[in-house]
Amino acid sequence: MNGSVFKRVGRVLRGQRGATNAAEGMHTAVPNEVDTTHGPILYVENVTVSFDGFKALNNLTLYIDDGELRCIIGPNGAGKTTMMDVITGKTRPDTGQVFFGQTMDLTRMTEYQIAAAGIGRKFQKPTVFPEHSVFTNLELAMRADKRVWTSLTARLSGEQRYRIDEVLMTNGLNDLRQLYAGQLSHGQKQWLEIGMLLVQSPRVLLVDEPVAGMTHQEMDQTGELLTRLAGAHSVVVVEHDMEFVRSIARKVTVLHEGSVLAEGSMDEVQNDARVIEVYLGGAPC
Amino acid sequence: MNEQNLFKRLLADDRGGQALLASLAVIAVALPILNLVVPASSALHVSTYTVALFGKYLSYALLALALDLVWGYCGILSLGHAAFFALGGYAIGMYLMRQIGDRGVYGNPNLPDFMVFLNWKELPWYWHGFEHFWFAALMVMLAPALLAYLFGWFAFRSRVTGVYLSIITQALTYALMLAFFRNEMGFGGNNGLTDFKDILGYSLQSNATRIGLFLASVLALALGYLAARYVVCSKLGRVVVAVRDAEDRARFIGYKTESYKLWIFVFSAVLAGIAGALYVPQVGIINPGEFSPLNSIELVIWVAVGGRGTLYGAIAGAILVNYAKTYFTGALPDVWLFALGALFVLVTLFLPRGIVGLLRRRRMGKTAPTNLVNSL
Numbered sequence: 001m002n003g004s005v006f007k008r009v010g011r012v013l014r015g016q017r018g019a020t021n022a023a024e025g026m027h028t029a030v031p032n033e034v035d036t037t038h039g040p041i042l043y044v045e046n047v048t049v050s051f052d053g054f055k056a057l058n059n060l061t062l063y064i065d066d067g068e069l070r071c072i073i074g075p076n077g078a079g080k081t082t083m084m085d086v087i088t089g090k091t092r093p094d095t096g097q098v099f100f101g102q103t104m105d106l107t108r109m110t111e112y113q114i115a116a117a118g119i120g121r122k123f124q125k126p127t128v129f130p131e132h133s134v135f136t137n138l139e140l141a142m143r144a145d146k147r148v149w150t151s152l153t154a155r156l157s158g159e160q161r162y163r164i165d166e167v168l169m170t171n172g173l174n175d176l177r178q179l180y181a182g183q184l185s186h187g188q189k190q191w192l193e194i195g196m197l198l199v200q201s202p203r204v205l206l207v208d209e210p211v212a213g214m215t216h217q218e219m220d221q222t223g224e225l226l227t228r229l230a231g232a233h234s235v236v237v238v239e240h241d242m243e244f245v246r247s248i249a250r251k252v253t254v255l256h257e258g259s260v261l262a263e264g265s266m267d268e269v270q271n272d273a274r275v276i277e278v279y280l281g282g283a284p285c
Numbered sequence: 286m287n288e289q290n291l292f293k294r295l296l297a298d299d300r301g302g303q304a305l306l307a308s309l310a311v312i313a314v315a316l317p318i319l320n321l322v323v324p325a326s327s328a329l330h331v332s333t334y335t336v337a338l339f340g341k342y343l344s345y346a347l348l349a350l351a352l353d354l355v356w357g358y359c360g361i362l363s364l365g366h367a368a369f370f371a372l373g374g375y376a377i378g379m380y381l382m383r384q385i386g387d388r389g390v391y392g393n394p395n396l397p398d399f400m401v402f403l404n405w406k407e408l409p410w411y412w413h414g415f416e417h418f419w420f421a422a423l424m425v426m427l428a429p430a431l432l433a434y435l436f437g438w439f440a441f442r443s444r445v446t447g448v449y450l451s452i453i454t455q456a457l458t459y460a461l462m463l464a465f466f467r468n469e470m471g472f473g474g475n476n477g478l479t480d481f482k483d484i485l486g487y488s489l490q491s492n493a494t495r496i497g498l499f500l501a502s503v504l505a506l507a508l509g510y511l512a513a514r515y516v517v518c519s520k521l522g523r524v525v526v527a528v529r530d531a532e533d534r535a536r537f538i539g540y541k542t543e544s545y546k547l548w549i550f551v552f553s554a555v556l557a558g559i560a561g562a563l564y565v566p567q568v569g570i571i572n573p574g575e576f577s578p579l580n581s582i583e584l585v586i587w588v589a590v591g592g593r594g595t596l597y598g599a600i601a602g603a604i605l606v607n608y609a610k611t612y613f614t615g616a617l618p619d620v621w622l623f624a625l626g627a628l629f630v631l632v633t634l635f636l637p638r639g640i641v642g643l644l645r646r647r648r649m650g651k652t653a654p655t656n657l658v659n660s661l
């Protein structure tokens with residue numbers, strides 16, 4: 001907790017420069033450099049989001065370090081998905097600040113700008129393009145200039161094809177590459193969506209419930225993949241499956257009623273009196 | 286050589302498109318011969334009336350193609366697409382009015398008859414330039430494009446989708462219809478623009494001109510098809526389909542989806558405008574009725590009947606339904622509207638992918654389809 005206060009001060013000191021940089025970022029598709037010299041890559045500070053008076057996020061403050069693998073748990077309705085919505089620009093916070101690195105103000109950027117800047121997201125409900133082949137799904141997600149006129153004449157380079165092949169190998173969908181994505185099973189769709197994240201080469205991956213609908217074996221593979229990605233990327237995983245979280249977690253944040261209830265290692269968190277109360281009192285996950 | 290390759294790539298895997306272009310080539314050769322060469326006494330003679338009728342169908346087909354791009358591929362059910370068609374029609378109509386010169390009833394060399402009738406002393410500013418064909422041709426595309434751009438910019442930016450979007454497109458064409466009905470607008474009020482004499486110096490009454498217009502329609506449809514095919518086979522086309530099926534997903538992988546919708550909407554409006562410009566000289570009149578909401582709805586039915594999301598399906602639908610309409614309105618005029626309604630209900634209930642969907646299913650059986658759209 002002490003550490004985060006320092007980080008925050010560091011960022012606030014740079015606030016002015018940050019604002020201008022973010023404004024510039026709005027006019028270009030080229031991602032700004034993410035400034036992580038102070039450690040965190042994501043700053044979520046005092047964020048409140050209310051829906052018709054109900055506070056889905058309540059003064060939430062959270063920092064994600066560069067290269068970190070963070071698990072976020074919490075009962076249904078704790079605000080986990082809403083938090084991702086705020087980071088990716090889908091929902092605007094009523095109050096509070098969200099920064100990507102020290103300089104990019106995410107609350108002033110649109111969804112596509114945030115994606116281009118390097119934040120990728122997997123939805124809670126797997127969402128792929130059903131009437132495109134698995135290959136095309138990856139092609140569309142691929143990191144590239146995504147403006148309209150460029151797309152009209154864009155063709156995949158050999159290097160990009162290679163990258164897609166690589167991802168198809170990684171996520172085991174190589175044999176299904178020509179299949180319509182709509183025909184995949186639930187678990188395969190999850191894998192495809194993760195693959196779509198990978199080809200974007202984002203700095204931060206926000207993964208909402210990645211193992212729902214997966215077999216144990218698939219879960220193990222997913223866990224392995226996510227831990228491997230951490231380091232070069234920052235990975236934020238929201239998950240209900242405790243066994244899975246335990247298998248990958250280094251640091252866990254517990255959300256409850258829109259704010260952080262506890263933070264620490266899995267053991268610390270599980271022995272926290274308030275966490276036990278929330279989980280025993282509320283619906284078990 | 287490169288063009289050759291592109292052409293081949295566009296039509297590879299596209300049986301429907303191949304059939305379409307082949308049919309267009311056949312009628313482009315056959316109809317002029319049957320009209321101009323075969324004597325009128327022969328049973329094989331095709332009347333000029335029939336040629337013009339075919340030309341009209343072809344312009345409708347181009348309009349249907351335009352709608353399929355936004356509806357079939359991008360999921361925007363526009364119920365106001367006839368507005369772009371009518372704007373293109375008015376633009377060429379203004380040129381044709383200016384070509385009349387002093388041959389009008391009132392013999393005024395500068396003012397069209399309806400303006401003389403309204404006691405106007407000079408040409409309104411927005412009529413200037415239309416004495417040149419090139420200018421009118423430009424406006425045929427620019428006017429619909431501008432309207433589509435403004436409308437789309439507001440609608441897509443504010444994320445209006447689904448039924449709401451359909452309703453406001455319908456309101457748009459209705460508002461334009463009311464506006465064009467007004468005499469003060471300077472577009473001939475409820476009579477519209479008519480009594481055209483000639484185009485590019487050729488009399489609109491002559492057979493040769495009629496054939497020329499028909500051939501222009503064939504060419505426009507063929508080129509329009511290839512252009513549309515290029516778009517849907519490009520990455521842009523794949524993004525547009527992605528936006529149709531999961532717009533949020535497309536946003537979160539970095540696409541500014543409203544720009545894609547706007548692009549395809551404007552492109553479609555330009556095609557619709559060209560269709561209107563081919564239509565008007567062949568039927569000899571354009572009036573505010575072309576903006577009627579019903580026209581836009583009929584257009585949707587053509588595309589639904591043919592099968593959306595294939596391009597050639599929309600074209601087939603437009604030609605089939607209009608052929609049926611010509612037949613029914615001649616033989617059983619009271620029945621047509623009911624027949625059209627019934628057709629629509631039957632197609633939505635039993636053929637969600639239209640006639641094309643039926644044929645495709647036959648051919649492919651029940652096996653899982655693989656992705657047929659090749660990367661260019």
Ligand SMILES: Nc1ncnc2c1ncn2[C@@H]1O[C@H](COP(=O)(O)OP(=O)(O)OP(=O)(O)O)[C@@H](O)[C@H]1O
Pocket residue numbers: 051055056074075076077078079080081082083124
């Ligand atoms: N668009 C919305 N309008 C109204 N209420 C909303 C909206 N989105 C979320 N909520 C509410 O905000 C609260 C937090 O929702 P959120 O989806 O963030 O929870 P979650 O932690 O992801 O839950 P789960 O584990 O079930 O996915 C819930 O009570 C939800 O009903």
Ligand SMILES: [Mg+2]
Pocket residue numbers: 080081082124208
């Ligand atoms: Mg959730």
